[in-house]
Amino acid sequence: MKNVQLGDDILWAQSRRGDAEAFGLLYDRHRDRVFRHAYRLAGGRQDAEDTTASAFLELWRRRENAKLIDGSILPWLLVTTTxxxxxxxRAKARHRRLLTALPRRSEFDAELDPAHSSLESSMNEEVAQALGVLKPADLRLVGLVVFEEMPLPAAAEALGISHGAARVRMHRARQKLKAALPRSVQHSYSPALKGDPS
Structure with a gap:
């Protein structure tokens, strides 16, 4: 398979038949976009890498059920990444609660809970926390529309909801995010938070 310009539809059909090389080409084509999406949601490089790997593993595992949207597997991948x-x-929160409940010596506290020193890490953490106020269905929609800049109708189709329902959910999600995001972070996302979905 020398032609990497094959469309997702052809590569996906070959992948569904078990063609690992075709799947590899899909991975190469979409991994950066999936990683950026995962990084915004996870708030850190290691978690984003784990999330990206899990999303592609899930795609391979569920290749009989995954579907293309507008000829691309990317929307399915982005929803799975979310x-x-x-x-x-959730797993990390459970782990933190468990660690908090265990008796610890004070000299190990800093190692178990390292502070994020850079502004970017702090901002990503604030965004990740704000996204945590959204219901799972709304989080998937926001991820596709706000962060991946997918048109609302395509996002609605990828999620299996009507365009009208997507508009209502998007409006409510934006209001929740405005309330949850600190003002210092809102300006970075102001076009997405103000925009009226089409």
């Missing part, structure tokens, strides 16, 4: 990132955050 779900995977959310599950990872």
């Amino acid at each position: 779900n995977t990132a959310r599950n990872l955050q």
Whole structure:
């Protein structure tokens, strides 16, 4: 398979038949976009890498059920990435609660809970926390529309909801995000938070 310009539809059909090389080409084509999406949701490089790997593993595992939207597997991957990132955050929260409940010596506290020193890490953490106020369905929609800049009708189709329902959910999600995001972070996302979905 020398032609990497094959469309997702052809590569996906070959992948569904078990063609690992075709799947590899899909991975190469979409991994950066999936990673950026995962990084925004997870708030850190290691978690984003784990989330990206899990999303592609899930795509391979569920290749009989995954579907193309507008000839691309990317929307399916992005929705799966959102779900995977959310599950990872829940698991980390459970782990933190367990660690908090265990008796610890004070000299190990700093190692178990390292502070994020850079502004970017802080901002990503604030965004990840704000996204945590959204219901899972709304989080998937926001991820596709706001962060991936997918048109609302395509996002609605990828999620299996009507365009009208997507508009209502998007409006409510924007209001929740405005309330949850600190003002210092809102300006970075102001076009997405103000925009009226089409």
